[in-house]
Amino acid sequence: MADKQTDADSAAPGVEHEEAAGLDAQRRQLPDQPGVYVFKDADGGVLYVGKALSVRKRVASHFSGPHRGGLEFIDHVGSIDFLVTETEAEALLAEQQFIKRHRPRFNIRLRDDKSYPYVGVSLDEEFPRVYFTRERRRPGRVYFGPFSSAKRVRETLDLLGKLFQYRTCEGPEPGRRSGVPCLDYYIKRCQAPCVGYIDRQEYRRNIEAIIDFLSGRYRDVERDLERKMAEAAGDEEFERAAIYRDRLEAVRSLMQRRSVAGESLETADLIAVATDGTAANAQVFQVRDGVLAERHGFYLANEGQRGEDEVTEEFVAQYYSAVPAVPRLVVVGPALRARADLLAEALSSRRGGPVEVRVAERGDKRRLRELAERNARLALAQDKLRAERRRQQRVDALAALQETLDLESLPVRIEGFDVSNLGPDHTVASMVAFEGGAPKKADYRRFKVRGNRAAGPDDFSSVEEILGRRTARLLEQADRSPHDLERDASFAALPNLILIDGGKGQLSPGMRALGPLVERGTTVIGLAKRIEEVFVPGRSVPVPVPRDSEGLRLLQRVRDEAHRFALDFHRERRGKAMTRSLLDGLPGVGPVRKRALLDHFGSPERLVTASREELEAVPGIPGKLAREIHRQLHKAGR
Numbered sequence: 002m003a004d005k006q007t008d009a010d011s012a013a014p015g016v017e018h019e020e021a022a023g024l025d026a027q028r029r030q031l032p033d034q035p036g037v038y039v040f041k042d043a044d045g046g047v048l049y050v051g052k053a054l055s056v057r058k059r060v061a062s063h064f065s066g067p068h069r070g071g072l073e074f075i076d077h078v079g080s081i082d083f084l085v086t087e088t089e090a091e092a093l094l095a096e097q098q099f100i101k102r103h104r105p106r107f108n109i110r111l112r113d114d115k116s117y118p119y120v121g122v123s124l125d126e127e128f129p130r131v132y133f134t135r136e137r138r139r140p141g142r143v144y145f146g147p148f149s150s151a152k153r154v155r156e157t158l159d160l161l162g163k164l165f166q167y168r169t170c171e172g173p174e175p176g177r178r179s180g181v182p183c184l185d186y187y188i189k190r191c192q193a194p195c196v197g198y199i200d201r202q203e204y205r206r207n208i209e210a211i212i213d214f215l216s217g218r219y220r221d222v223e224r225d226l227e228r229k230m231a232e233a234a235g236d237e238e239f240e241r242a243a244i245y246r247d248r249l250e251a252v253r254s255l256m257q258r259r260s261v262a263g264e265s266l267e268t269a270d271l272i273a274v275a276t277d278g279t280a281a282n283a284q285v286f287q288v289r290d291g292v293l294a295e296r297h298g299f300y301l302a303n304e305g306q307r308g309e310d311e312v313t314e315e316f317v318a319q320y321y322s323a324v325p326a327v328p329r330l331v332v333v334g335p336a337l338r339a340r341a342d343l344l345a346e347a348l349s350s351r352r353g354g355p356v357e358v359r360v361a362e363r364g365d366k367r368r369l370r371e372l373a374e375r376n377a378r379l380a381l382a383q384d385k386l387r388a389e390r391r392r393q394q395r396v397d398a399l400a401a402l403q404e405t406l407d408l409e410s411l412p413v414r415i416e417g418f419d420v421s422n423l424g425p426d427h428t429v430a431s432m433v434a435f436e437g438g439a440p441k442k443a444d445y446r447r448f449k450v451r452g453n454r455a456a457g458p459d460d461f462s463s464v465e466e467i468l469g470r471r472t473a474r475l476l477e478q479a480d481r482s483p484h485d486l487e488r489d490a491s492f493a494a495l496p497n498l499i500l501i502d503g504g505k506g507q508l509s510p511g512m513r514a515l516g517p518l519v520e521r522g523t524t525v526i527g528l529a530k531r532i533e534e535v536f537v538p539g540r541s542v543p544v545p546v547p548r549d550s551e552g553l554r555l556l557q558r559v560r561d562e563a564h565r566f567a568l569d570f571h572r573e574r575r576g577k578a579m580t581r582s583l584l585d586g587l588p589g590v591g592p593v594r595k596r597a598l599l600d601h602f603g604s605p606e607r608l609v610t611a612s613r614e615e616l617e618a619v620p621g622i623p624g625k626l627a628r629e630i631h632r633q634l635h636k637a638g639r
Contacts, residue, residue, distance in 0.1 A: 217289020
């Protein structure tokens with residue numbers, strides 16, 4: 002792969018530029034070789050990424066037969082790109098890279114797969130920390146996961162704190178300025194390296210035990226604790242021996258509770274998938290040293306309604322592209338019998354050593370795999386039930402609003418507006434959209450309020466300005482074709498209901514700006530924060546809305562979301578302005594280094610609170626300059 006192109010967008014330029022020749026001509030030029038193919042729509046958007054032993058034959062199968070390959074979107078394919086690989090296993094790995102990059106709608110996707118949590122260990126620090134994280138790219142650190150939820154990570158960290166006592170303080174060095182241990186020491190969650198109650202070597206041995214534990218080497222942890230307990234007792238250090246005894250008992254208790262029946266299964270991952278329409282659930286049972294170490298459940302998007310075999314194969318490939326380590330044995334169900342060798346080859350390449358993908362036929366492996374299947378089906382049924390309940394609650398809320406506000410129809414689209422300011426320089430506003438009672442974040446918009454800065458902040462004029470701009474954008478966008486690339490779908494949509502954050506004072510200027518929308522059927526209301534009063538035009542007293550009404554709760558969610566979105570934008574602009582003023586005057590800090598600093602810390606607020614050591618660790622920033630930046634930030638009172 003090293004000498005081949007690595008992006009399907011550039012993999013086949015000869016194909017990409019032959020739209021005039023038509024889709025049939027592109028299909029005839031596809032190679033009869035292993036590789037990856039990419040279906041795109043007429044606008045160049047990626048619909049689907051696939052891999053095959055023969056790209057030509059596999060693509061042909063999508064366009065023939067009664068089900069047309071099971072892909073409903075096939076009639077919308079405008080062009081086909083491809084990438085040739087040496088083997089089908091290599092194509093499987095490349096396919097996952099393209100899916101991550103393009104996130105096509107009709108491929109199997111882990112829901113919110115960008116934000117799965119991990120446990121990180123900062124081995125690059127003298128006294129390493131064990132911490133919650135959602136990134137796993139920093140050098141000098143090891144990561145364990147992904148975990149299926151933040152709750153599972155916190156439970157794991159809590160258990161590790163009880164067993165091994167690691168420091169939880171932030172920063173590269175342990176301790177606080179007071180020079181005394183924190184509460185964690187007194188509740189036996191930390192051995193206080195900050196005041197020298199444990200030396201670096203002993204602390205590091207604790208961290209190594211944590212890594213062994215997280216890696217599933219429970220027997221090694223058990224033997225090490227036994228040895229330490231015996232050594233401490235032999236040296237007549239009975240208090241230390243008692244600590245090791247308590248840890249040993251805790252580890253053995255955990256192993257007994259999670260132990261699997263039988264001795265035939267030492268270390269393996271058992272994977273099962275259940276599908277139901279456009280939804281799917283995958284369960285991963287991690288067995289380490291004969292102990293069921295973790296059980297992870299993942300909800301999958303299956304817009305193409307593909308079968309269990311395809312969903313399982315693609316999930317396995319995606320899951321092991323994200324985990325830090327691949328086990329030697331992966332147990333799957335009968336649906337993947339024909340694909341086991343292919344997956345084994347791909348996972349062996351990922352692991353850098355042999356991996357066996359086995360179909361469970363009997364014994365402990367089959368029993369655990371069937372248990373995973375039952376969990377997957379149960380999780381999918383529960384998810385479906387929760388989704389139905391949420392849908393019904395949204396319908397009830399919309400119906401309650403319709404009745405309370407005397408609307409002619411359900412307020413399917415609701416837009417909320419809020420203004421955020423702190424002085425005249427950074428006044429901003431937000432527009433959020435809810436459709437069917439749920440947020441539609443793709444339609445959120447942000448505004449910089451122009452106004453009259455010399456006159457100071459004025460919420461009333463700001464509301465009128467922003468809603469006037471909203472009206473103008475609707476009139477500009479509404480008549481554009483859906484295929485027009487200049488069309489903004491959010492501004493082109495006519496809201497059934499507009500909510501302004503504020504009472505009668507904000508409602509009046511809002512109505513002056515929204516006349517054309519009101520003429521088209523939009524209802525406008527204001528929601529005052531103090532006692533949650535709902536105001537409508539032409540009425541001096543608020544509309545009576547029951548405090549426990551689902552409709553009022555929906556209005557509060559819209560209002561709160563508009564407030565959050567506006568506040569986030571306000572903080573971002575204020576932080577950037579503050580960072581510019583602090584960094585622009587420093588010799589040696591140009592646009593490239595300024596961008597490096599902001600990219601490294603993620604936000605201006607995080608940059609201005611960084612320690613000297615953190616600034617010195619930024620790639621591309623010399624140590625002397627980092628120290629000068631730190632001095633200037635503290636000189637500015639940060």
